[in-house]
Amino acid sequence: MASKFDCKIVTPEEMIYDSQVELVSAPGLEGDYGFMNSAAPYVSVLRMGTMTVHEDEHDQGRQFAIAGGYVEADGDKVVVLAAQALDTSTIDRDACNQELTDCKDKLAALAADDPKAAYYQRQSKWQEYLLSRLG
Amino acid sequence: MPDLKAIRKRIASVESMQQITKTMEMVATAKIRHATERIVKATPYSEAMLEVLDSISSGASSADHPLLQEHEEIKNILVIVITSDRGLAGGFNSNVLRAAEQYVMARQAEGVHCEVITTGKKGLAYFRYRKLEPVLEFHDMSADPQISHARQIGSYCVAAYTKPLNDDLTEVSAEVEGRDLIHRADQVVLFYNHCKNVADQVLLQEQILPVNQYLFGKYADGEGSEKIDGDQSAIAAVHDTKEKVEQAQAAAADISSAAELSGAFEYEPGVAEVLDELLPSYVQTRLYHALLDSAAGEQGARRKAMKAASDNASDMITTLERVYNSVRQGAITTEITEIVGGAAALEDN
Secondary structure (H helix, E strand, O other), X not given: OOOOEEEEEEOOOOEEEEEEEOEEEEEEOOEEEEEOOOEEEEEEEEEEEEEEEXXXXXXXXXXXXXXXXXXXXXXXXXXXEEOOEEEHHHOOHHHHHHHHHHHXXXXXXXXXXXXXXXXXXXXXXXXXXXXXXXX | XXXXXXXXXXXXXXXXXXXXXXXXXXXXXXXXXXXXXXXXXXXXXXXXXXXXXXXXXXXXXXXXXOOXXXXXXXXXXXXXXXXXXXXXXXXXXXXXXXXXXXHHHHHHHOOOEEEEEXXXXXXXXXXXXXXXXXXXXXXXXXXXXXXXXXXXXXXXXXXXXXXXXXXXXXXXXXXXXXXXXXXXXXXXXXXXEXXXXXXXXXXXXXXXXXXXXXXXXXXXXXXXXXXXXXXOOHHHHHHHHHHHHXXXXXXXXXXXXXXXXXXXXXXXXXXXHHHHHHHHHHHHHHHHHHHHHHHHHHHHHHHHHHHHHHHHHHHHHHHHHHHHHHHHHHHHHHHHHHHHHHHHXXXXX
């Protein structure tokens, strides 16, 4: 049995996940990474995607959708700083659709060079990603 | 002689006012708890981020990132002012607005152009009245700020700060079309009320951009910001910050040489790319914290103001009741005197 280490997934609003795990896989910019205990000190940018944490080597793993961010691994801990994160089992299709429509409405109302537009573009991409996870 | 009925009416109206202020006090107390909980929830992220930034800044050479570099010539300053949507919170808004305006006026006197970003209706109204239309404003959110607000302000600041130099500043004075364009900013400064504890708020002035990497390790203790006392001018605060930064730079130089010896982090895809992502997020996180902090401060200030108002109402009721009693007693005495006088007159007859 592989030894466990501490894994945290935090967003600016709250801590999403904090537990002892055996394996973490995360979507890096140039491919997915896997982290195990005693990982070398490592900082990487993450893309929008899904990460999996395995609390036990042979379990199915818990999946989290993340809207980009970074991962910091340092020996006995892995910290994922996600812009937004959500347990994939809790994605709500209606809420996503609602949010997506809201974002698109707001985008349509804003001028292309409006400083607020970039935010809504990112937000609608995130909602689209969540919906794509639902299939 | 004062009218008894009028005094009674006055007492009743003060009492109902006291009821309102007492309720507002209780509402604010409940909201403080909620606001403080949100700050606590947001802390792990900013702590983890500072840890990463600290390791980068002390290890690899990162000083050439555009967000870390100071602009040589300061032509335009972006001032972010965090206020509340509602009043009835004592000096909460007026303090922060006065400090920000003083700062803007002092910089304008030096020939520097200033633009403001406001959050909260109070700030918007204040600067609009002074013919300084905010370049970006948010309202109806001061009691419940979301990360989305901080993201929007943050990305605006980063876009303005990294805008190429050839942006012609004459555009700024050509008010009409220039409004929706982002102008190059050479510094971004934030004014807000820090919720020191439930009862006290401290007015803070922080430099958001360029990001001061020498304060990464200290940010958690609030050392990166300047406390502004009532009579201390805003300019003096800026000079103080510079001194503090120089001291911190000297200290950081020692630390970084030590850090090079120990095992350094590996960065994927590279230090520059990691910083490209990390620094804007850092700016957003600081803004988000300031918004949350100010929201908690607002409730604290309101509670204090409403408590003072309820206490004043109590005092006023006591005084009015005394007046009422003495007037009533006076009326009774007069009546008795009249009866006695009348009876005596009858006896004489």
